[in-house]
Amino acid sequence: MADQPLTGGGTGVFAADGWQAALARRSEAVLIPLGALLAGFLVFSLFLLILGKSPAEFFALVYKAGFGTWFSWQNTLSRTAPLLFAALCVALPARLGLVVIGGEGAIVLGGVMAGGLAGAITGLPGPLAIPLLALTGGLAGAAWIGAVGALRHYRGVNETIASLLMAYIAIALMNHLVEGPLRDPASLNKPSTAPLADHLRIGDMPGMDVHWGLAVGIVCCLLSWVLIERTTWGFAARVAGGNVRAAQVQGLPVGRLIVGFTALGGAFAGLAGAFEVAAVHGSANGSLATGYGYTGILIAFLARHNPLALIPVAILLAGFEASSGLVQRRMGLPDATTLVLQGFVFIAILLSDTLYGRLRIFAPERWGRG
Amino acid sequence: MDTDLGLWAIPIAIIGGAIRVSTPFLFVSLGEVLTERSGRINLGLEGTLVFGAMSGYAVAYLTGSPWAGVLAAALAGSVLGLVHGLICSLPRVNDIAIGIAMMLLGMGLAFFFGKPYIQPVAPDLPSINFGWWSDLPQVQAALRVNVLFLIGIAAAIFMWWMFRATRIGLLIRVVGDSTDAARAMGLRPALIRTLATAAGGAFAGIGGAYLSLFYPGSWNEGISSGQGLMAVALVIFARWNPIACFWAALLFGGAGALGPALQSAGFSEGYYLFYAAPYVLTLGVLIATSSPTRAMHGAPGELSITK
Numbered sequence: 001m002a003d004q005p006l007t008g009g010g011t012g013v014f015a016a017d018g019w020q021a022a023l024a025r026r027s028e029a030v031l032i033p034l035g036a037l038l039a040g041f042l043v044f045s046l047f048l049l050i051l052g053k054s055p056a057e058f059f060a061l062v063y064k065a066g067f068g069t070w071f072s073w074q075n076t077l078s079r080t081a082p083l084l085f086a087a088l089c090v091a092l093p094a095r096l097g098l099v100v101i102g103g104e105g106a107i108v109l110g111g112v113m114a115g116g117l118a119g120a121i122t123g124l125p126g127p128l129a130i131p132l133l134a135l136t137g138g139l140a141g142a143a144w145i146g147a148v149g150a151l152r153h154y155r156g157v158n159e160t161i162a163s164l165l166m167a168y169i170a171i172a173l174m175n176h177l178v179e180g181p182l183r184d185p186a187s188l189n190k191p192s193t194a195p196l197a198d199h200l201r202i203g204d205m206p207g208m209d210v211h212w213g214l215a216v217g218i219v220c221c222l223l224s225w226v227l228i229e230r231t232t233w234g235f236a237a238r239v240a241g242g243n244v245r246a247a248q249v250q251g252l253p254v255g256r257l258i259v260g261f262t263a264l265g266g267a268f269a270g271l272a273g274a275f276e277v278a279a280v281h282g283s284a285n286g287s288l289a290t291g292y293g294y295t296g297i298l299i300a301f302l303a304r305h306n307p308l309a310l311i312p313v314a315i316l317l318a319g320f321e322a323s324s325g326l327v328q329r330r331m332g333l334p335d336a337t338t339l340v341l342q343g344f345v346f347i348a349i350l351l352s353d354t355l356y357g358r359l360r361i362f363a364p365e366r367w368g369r370g
Numbered sequence: 371m372d373t374d375l376g377l378w379a380i381p382i383a384i385i386g387g388a389i390r391v392s393t394p395f396l397f398v399s400l401g402e403v404l405t406e407r408s409g410r411i412n413l414g415l416e417g418t419l420v421f422g423a424m425s426g427y428a429v430a431y432l433t434g435s436p437w438a439g440v441l442a443a444a445l446a447g448s449v450l451g452l453v454h455g456l457i458c459s460l461p462r463v464n465d466i467a468i469g470i471a472m473m474l475l476g477m478g479l480a481f482f483f484g485k486p487y488i489q490p491v492a493p494d495l496p497s498i499n500f501g502w503w504s505d506l507p508q509v510q511a512a513l514r515v516n517v518l519f520l521i522g523i524a525a526a527i528f529m530w531w532m533f534r535a536t537r538i539g540l541l542i543r544v545v546g547d548s549t550d551a552a553r554a555m556g557l558r559p560a561l562i563r564t565l566a567t568a569a570g571g572a573f574a575g576i577g578g579a580y581l582s583l584f585y586p587g588s589w590n591e592g593i594s595s596g597q598g599l600m601a602v603a604l605v606i607f608a609r610w611n612p613i614a615c616f617w618a619a620l621l622f623g624g625a626g627a628l629g630p631a632l633q634s635a636g637f638s639e640g641y642y643l644f645y646a647a648p649y650v651l652t653l654g655v656l657i658a659t660s661s662p663t664r665a666m667h668g669a670p671g672e673l674s675i676t677k
Contacts (some may be wrong), residue, residue, distance in 0.1 A: 082676055099466055158664035160413065160466055161603050165649045165656075168596045172646035297470060337480030343475025347457065350467050354460040 021364035028362035033304060036352035037290070040345030047340065053331055065326040066319025074209040079318040081213030082107065084294025085272030087314055089145060090111075091305040092265035095228055096258055097241040098152060102163025103269040103291025105170030106144045109139030110270025111277045112174045115193040116182045116285025118200050118277070125201040133200065134274045141270020142263040144170060149262025153255045159262075171289050178285055189309035202279035211279035213272070219251055220268055224307035237261055269293065295321070298346050317342070379508055380635050386512025387627020388620050389519060394419065394577035394594075395619035396522040398601035400529060401573025403612055405451075406570070406605060407533065408566035409546040409672030412454050413469025415574040416598030417476020422447045422578025424484035427589035427675045431492035436583050439492065440518070443579035444572040450476055451571020455564030465674055473598075495584045505635050518580050522616075525573075529612040542566055546670035574598060597626075600652045607655045609668040625651045 045055035052348035066076050089103035114137040121129050144166060151157040177193075181345050183195040204211050228234035239245035240254050272292065277284050299317055324338050360366060398415050405412045412418075423445035430439030454472050458465045498520075501513030533539040545562045546554045552559045577597075582589045604622055608614035629644035659666070 041445060099464075099470070101470055141524060150658060152664060155657055156660040157656050158606075158660070160470075161599065162656060164596070164599055165603070165653045168649045169646050169653070172642055172649070175645075176640060176642035180640060298474070301467065334482055334485040336478050336485070339474065339478030340480075340482050343471060343478045346471035346474060347468070350463060350471055351457060351460065353464065354462050358463070 011297045018367065019260070020367035024362050024364055024367050028356065028359070029304065031362075032352050032355055032359075033302060033349060036349040037302065037345060039352075040341070040348035043344045043348065047344070053333065056111045057331060058239045058333075061327050061330055062320055062323040065323035072322065075215050075322045076315060076319045077208075077210045079321050080314050081211065081217045082272040082276060082292040083296055083299055083314040083318055084214075084217035084221055084310060085268040085275075086292045086300035087303065087310045088220060088263065088296075088307065089141075089265040089269035089293070090297050090300035090309060091303065091310060092224060092261045092268075093145075093149065093230075094305040095234070095237045095241050096261055097244070097259070098149070098262065099160045100145060100148060100163045100169075100262060100265065101160055101166035101297050102148065102165075102293070103143065103265070103296050104289060104291070105163070106141030106266045106269035107122065107273040107276070107293050108167075108174045108288045109140040109170045109273065111273030111288040112177050112182070112193070112284040113137055113140040113270075114274035115196070115277045116177065118196045119182070119194045122197045122200065129200050130202060130278065133278055134271055137270040137272075137274025137277075138267040139270065141273065142267035145266025145269065146263030148266075149258045149260075152262075153258045158210060167293065174284070174288065175286070182284070184283070187283070187285070190285055190287075192283040194279060197274055200241030201282065202275065213275035214280055216275070218311060220271075221310050224264075229305065233257070233260075233314075241324050264302060269296075294341065298342050298349075301346065302349050377635070380631050382508050382648065383631035383634060384624050384627050386508075386514075387631055388624035389512070389515055391582045391624070391626040392619040392623025393516060393519045393522055393585075393664055394597050395601050395604060395622050396519075396526065397577030397580065398574045398598050399604045399608065399615040399619060400449075400522070400525055400612055401447075401577075402602050402605045403529065403570075403608070403610055403615060403637060404542070404573065405563075405567045406673055407610055407670055408542045408545045408563045409549070409670050410455070410458055410465050410563050410566055410567055411469065411602070411674060412451065412472075413466055413599070413602060414450065414454055414472030414476060414570070415469075416596065417473035417480075417592065418447045418450045418571050418574040419578040419581070419598035420594050421450060421476040421480040422575030423582035423593050424480040424487065424578075424589055426575070426579030427582035428484070428487045429493050430579075430583055431487060434493060436493045436495045439583055440495070440579045443575040445575070447575020447578070448568045448572040451526050451574075452569040454571070455567035458567070459560040459564055481591050484589055484591070488591075492583065492589075494587055495580070495604060497584070516580070517583050517662035518576070518584065526612045526616045529599060533612070543670070546623050546672055548671055563613035574601075579599075596649065600648060603652045603656055605661055606666070606669075609666075610670065611668070622648055622651065 048055045048058060065072050067073060086103045086107060089106060090100060093100040099130055114133040117136045118133055121132065142329060144162065146161045151162055152159040174269060178191045182193045183191050202212055205215060228237065236247070236252045236256050239250065240252055240257055243307050244254060273288055276288055281287050299313045303313045320338055320341065324335055326335060327333055328335055398419055402412065402415060425446040426443030428440035429442035430436045450472060454468060457463055457468050495516055495518060497514045497516040499510065499514050501510035504510055533543060541557060541562060544555065545559045549559045553655060581593050600622060604618045605615065608618045625648040628647045629641050632644055633641045
């Protein structure tokens with residue numbers, strides 16, 4: 001896949017061009033994804049029009065329920081946290097040219113491991129136990145997705161298919177655990193692990209109704225950006241993602257890079273599961289598999305696998321998810337409407353890959369040396 | 371007479387289950403063989419399968435004819451395949467990523483339009499009773515074979531013959547093995563691949579119709595749990611050979627029948643783990659058949675998944 005770059009242009013080494021040429025190069029990396037997003041919205045609007053529904057009403061409702069008031073902002077931001085983690089699980093391996101789509105499995109497994117551990121360490125004080133829960137979730141996710149990376153490098157197993165199979169296995173494992181060994185006998189209708197003790201629950205950030213997962217998620221995005229753009233490890237990963245053979249000839253530890261980056265991505269997804277259990281649901285159960293992992297794939301591709309760009313994109317898509325209920329009630333649209341919209345946007349963003357380097361307005365040569 | 375078979379019920383249920391569960395695997399993997407032999411991979415067949423299940427069920431319910439449903443599912447699948455094929459014909463578009471997007475879109479559209487059809491009951495596809503010689507109801511149930519299963523076997527044999535002995539089969543193989551050679555012969559690789567992807571989508575759509583119109587025989591949002599994806603992995607296992615796809619589909623169907631068979635035989639402990647058997651089997655097969663150093667034996671040369 002060397003001739004089909006997953007990572008965008010615009011991050012390359014700059015020649016001694018003038019600022020206009022540099023700006024043209026930078027804008028290409030921002031404007032093409034933005035245009036693709038709008039194109040996806042446009043196709044979705046046509047879809048609604050054909051069904052006799054008003055696109056204007058739809059987007060007005062999304063704005064109202066997702067971003068209109070402080071209350072709706074809090075709802076949106078609460079959903080942003082797991083999406084950030086899930087998107088990192090796609091974006092980090094993508095820097096090495098890997099398409100990992102099984103983040104859902106790491107979320108589920110991280111959540112159930114944290115939920116199971118919480119029952120065993122109720123004696124520990126919160127400040128000690130909560131980091132332990134997060135660590136457990138992260139380690140579970142790291143092992144799960146890191147295994148996908150190891151299979152890829154040492155056995156040549158396709159990581160896309162393997163990661164999705166691992167996600168199905170993780171969900172079966174969770175069902176087994178919450179129906180069997182970890183089941184709380186008091187949970188009748190919805191098998192769950194025992195509810196977390198109060199002092200083990202992760203609370204909200206000061207002044208808002210949004211749990212700490214958001215802050216941790218944003219910090220993880222910033223750290224990932226530093227890792228990729230400002231460290232030798234990140235540089236080596238980008239080289240290996242561009243051309244594995246060249247990286248091996250240079251003596252770069254490609255195997256360790258692949259396992260390391262997939263494991264780190266998996267750790268973030270596992271962390272998302274731990275936060276969902278400790279901050280949102282209060283116990284591990286089937287609610288862990290709600291599709292955050294799949295929305296994360298779209299977010300990572302929309303952000304062109306740039307950890308900083310993940311933040312605004314994740315907030316935007318969280319807004320759409322937050323407004324899903326209102327759209328269902330007011331417009332009589334099924335809950336799958338969000339999924340359809342995501343599908344159109346996803347295809348538009350992938351279609352836009354064909355435009356890079358072909359639009360003359362973004363060509364640095366056109367702007368000459370300043 | 372005594373119909374309690376004890377533990378013998380389990381292998382009988384697995385054989386019967388293998389025949390019942392394998393049909394969608396068979397159709398999806400045949401479609402994927404057709405697409406991959408032309409040099410492209412369509413990971414979106416999971417979405418095609420679900421959309422085919424929904425459209426087949428809806429049309430069968432509205433017309434009263436299950437075969438109209440199968441036809442509609444094939445048509446819907448070929449449209450999704452056509453979209454995939456056309457998008458991938460553009461330069462620098464990643465066919466694996468497009469497959470993921472088509473999977474999400476196909477499922478989204480199926481859930482969107484399928485909402486009104488979750489309640490109504492559509493007519494089932496007919497099946498032939500090969501178990502008439504036995505008095506045991508378990509054996510009779512196991513050997514009630516659906517017509518689509520037989521059509522799938524015929525399609526596998528036909529496709530094997532087509533790749534081996536016909537001009538169309540040769541064209542698809544040339545395009546799949548070398549774009550440059552195909553161009554030198556005056557062929558249009560993008561066109562042939564797009565048509566192969568559309569035809570492959572039709573197969574996956576029929577597989578979906580089997581799910582909703584025979585087994586499990588109803589439409590709901592959880593109708594497929596990765597069968598479309600496993601079928602893609604199954605194609606690698608079957609080395610892009612349609613006949614081998616049939617045996618692989620039976621094996622995967624048997625693994626899929628393990629959980630329900632144990633549950634119906636009275637095992638209530640840990641049967642969720644047996645539901646994971648098909649996924650574990652698929653992963654194990656992938657690990658066993660992949661290699662980090664050499665290209666896969668029998669793989670089309672232009673396939674991005676094995677490069």
